Amino acid sequence: MDNQIKEFPEGMVPLGNSEFQFSCHPGVDCFTVCCRNVDMILYPYDIIRLKQALGMDSEEFLRAYSVLDKGDNPYFPTVKLKLTEDDDKACPFLKLTGCSVYNDRPSACRTYPLERAVDRSTVGSINAEYYFLTQHPYCHGHNEDNCQTVNRWIRNQKLIDYNTMNELWAEIDTVFSQNPWKGEGFAGEKQQLAFMACYNIDGFRRFAEQHKLLKQFKLDKDFKKRIAKEDGELLKFSFQWLKLILTGKSSLLSK
Ligand code: SF4
Ligand code: SF4
Secondary structure: OOEEOOOOOOOOOOOOOOOEEOOOOOOOOOOOHHHEOOOOEOOHHHHHHHHHHHOOOHHHHHHHHEEEEOOOOOOOOEEEEOOOOOOOOEOOOEEOOEEOOHHHOOHHHHHOOEEEEEEOOOOOOOOEEEEEEOOOOOOHHHHOOOEEOHHHHHHHOOOHHHHHHHHHHHHHHHHHOOOOOOOOOOOOHHHHHHHHHHHOHHHHHHHHHHOOOHHHOOOOHHHHHHHHHOHHHHHHHHHHHHHHHHHOOOHHHHO
């Protein structure tokens, strides 16, 4: 996802508006090679889209398809896709015909072969984003005769909602990286609550109903309606609620 950058990774030049050659379709001889042995981080919005596509409760999804790992953030676990135990360690959503969750595939699958980096140093103004082209020897999509631009790729891969939600996630992950658990340590009560609010949206919905959380804030009527119907909107609320309980600051206070 959004690597927070101070300088560009060595040897990588942002694409800007320049064109790159790439196409991925069932006719490429490497079709679905990249869906095996993949080390994939799942972000909160990825989980919402996948569990909805599969008609599962988020808690059940986490149990079936995710593993916890140590990532860049020393104070919060990273959620990764659990691969099959077959020899080729395939993505569990890979079927003979290709991706079975294509319309709801995770951000990483949509963004590839690009990598996105966001410069958050411009506090108070719009974050600058950069895209880089990655090339793996197994991926022959780069040999296809099809010119792309970053903007076209973002549009065609329907990345805008994912990027928006992943940026909101990156903000709260930054709060987590400052060890806000106040002596509770790893997997303490607050951290477990934060994990649920980020990754287990159905669990958080039950929690919010039980504790009448939404009633505690002056929320815009339309936002409340959207929260009632859409998990993505509830996730936006949950990020702000976590900011409030962990830092005392949140847009919920200005409503
Ligand atoms: S979600 Fe789909 S595109 Fe992504 S790795 Fe799995 S099968 Fe491949
Ligand atoms: S072209 Fe690249 S992205 Fe597409 S299936 Fe082949 S390896 Fe995967």
